[in-house]
Amino acid sequence: MSTEGRYIPKVGEEFEWQNFSKEWFKQTAVVFETKKQIAVINSKGFMAVMSKDTEFRPIKTKAVVELEQLIDILRKNYMLS
DSSP, X not given: OOOTXXXXXXXXXXXXXXXXXXXXXXXXXXXXXOSSEEEEEOXXXXXXXXXXXXXXXXXXXXXXXXXXXXXXXXXXXXXXX
16 A cells, blocks of 8 residues: 555654554654654553554644634635625
């Protein structure tokens, strides 16, 4: 599976990843990455390696959430006028 065009977390970024049963899990920052894998420290303090074929998504910051809410409010008001 190609990782081109997909979100791949970079070193230092927090992210969420999806397991086989389609549940999303928050993960602390990436420790290092190779061409095909990323390494993180798991909740028990051990290093875990994940394939870059895993489904990842960035964690939304408070600023991004508030921006999305503001855009939604503006769209609704524009449609009403």
